[in-house]
Amino acid sequence: MITKLLDAQDVAEAAAWIQRGEPVGMPTETVYGLACDALNPDAVRRVFAAKGRPADNPLIVHIADFADWAPLVKEIPPLAQKLAEQFWPGPLTIILPRTEQIPAVTAGGLDTVGVRFPAHPVAQALIQASGVPLAAPSGNRSGSPSPTTSAHMMQDMDGRIPAVLEGGSCLCGVESTVVALDDAQTIRVLRPGFVTPEQLGRIAENVIVDDAVLTKLSTNAIVRSPGMKYKHYAPNAQVTLVQGDQDAFLQYMQPRLAAGVCALVFDADAAACKARGIPYHTYGDTDEARAAAFFAALREADAAHITHLYVRAPRTDGVGLAVYNRLIRAAGYDVVQV
Ligand code: TXA
Numbered sequence: 563m564i565t566k567l568l569d570a571q572d573v574a575e576a577a578a579w580i581q582r583g584e585p586v587g588m589p590t591e592t593v594y595g596l597a598c599d600a601l602n603p604d605a606v607r608r609v610f611a612a613k614g615r616p617a618d619n620p621l622i623v624h625i626a627d628f629a630d631w632a633p634l635v636k637e638i639p640p641l642a643q644k645l646a647e648q649f650w651p652g653p654l655t656i657i658l659p660r661t662e663q664i665p666a667v668t669a670g671g672l673d674t675v676g677v678r679f680p681a682h683p684v685a686q687a688l689i690q691a692s693g694v695p696l697a698a699p700s701g702n703r704s705g706s707p708s709p710t711t712s713a714h715m716m717q718d719m720d721g722r723i724p725a726v727l728e729g730g731s732c733l734c735g736v737e738s739t740v741v742a743l744d745d746a747q748t749i750r751v752l753r754p755g756f757v758t759p760e761q762l763g764r765i766a767e768n769v770i771v772d773d774a775v776l777t778k779l780s781t782n783a784i785v786r787s788p789g790m791k792y793k794h795y796a797p798n799a800q801v802t803l804v805q806g807d808q809d810a811f812l813q814y815m816q817p818r819l820a821a822g823v824c825a826l827v828f829d830a831d832a833a834a835c836k837a838r839g840i841p842y843h844t845y846g847d848t849d850e851a852r853a854a855a856f857f858a859a860l861r862e863a864d865a866a867h868i869t870h871l872y873v874r875a876p877r878t879d880g881v882g883l884a885v886y887n888r889l890i891r892a893a894g895y896d897v898v899q900v
């Protein structure tokens with residue numbers, strides 16, 4: 563049985579599990595993570611096993627003090643330093659060549675490591691109490707929607723890990739932005755997240771959104787972020803992403819209404835939608851940028867035994883890019899234009 567550790571007072575108990583090499587559920591401001599001692603290869607193998615994650619997909623390493631970054635990476639270029647000063651603690655992961663401190667298994671065999679300093683106070687407390695950097699992928703079973711509450715983590719990890727630390731609902735609701743540096747002035751977004759390309763553009767001359775973010779890669783393509791290869795973030799239902807305005811979307815849905823069919827819609831569409839509709843609070847026609855409810859909406863569709871989920875596609879600017887990126891993967895690239 564998984565134990566739910568209720569609050570920051572239980573951090574010491576969670577840290578004791580980590581020190582014994584066991585993975586523990588950790589709240590962060592983005593999604594819940596499955597945390598372990600990043601420097602202990604056996605602990606890291608347990609995380610891969612609990613998630614059912616392919617061994618070539620590296621884990622992000624979490625720190626809670628700027629000083630703990632330098633020992634993990636070969637060098638910190640000025641642009642990386644600027645990124646950290648601007649966005650840490652927060653939802654940004656910075657990839658740099660790793661030192662020998664990071665075991666190969668943590669890095670999925672790559673010679674780089676992604677480091678993040680999360681903003682969530684419970685995550686910070688757990689990292690500090692553990693006394694080591696914590697490797698933490700999202701706490702879902704591989705392929706499933708990421709968990710944004712402790713209950714989601716319990717659903718996926720009960721019987722597989724000893725404990726999950728309660729930290730409330732995740733504020734961002736979508737994972738961190740993963741970036742690499744192409745040169746001294748160029749940031750490459752490998753995975754869009756809560757920190758947007760527009761925000762990154764304020765501190766670097768060039769921001770490139772990697773091709774893998776919005777397009778399907780050919781099977782042999784070299785992928786800079788291994789996670790982008792896999793079908794991902796998917797509920798049990800078949801997902802179709804529908805691109806179009808509210809009228810066109812509702813018309814498209816009309817002949818498809820049936821038992822087991824559900825629409826994932828913007829808040830503003832909910833009243834007009836005749837299908838069973840789950841609003842996912844992300845933006846479309848307005849500038850409101852909230853990603854917080856969309857993974858939970860995918861899980862809600864599963865709980866309702868939905869077999870086909872039609873999702874009104876969000877815009878691809880701001881945080882919408884991150885939501886769109888998750889949705890096309892959930893949809894296996896099944897996108898319909900109406
Ligand atoms: O917000 C987040 O980033 C959450 C919380 C728990 O911190 N973590 C998370 O981890 O989303 P995960 O493992 O689910 O996703 C990490 C992504 C994967 O797509 C992985 O391939 C990529 O980051 N990644 C990690 N290290 C990398 C590296 N060294 N080079 C390229 N991509 C890397």
Ligand code: MG
Binds near residue numbers: 699700708
């Ligand atoms: Mg993940």
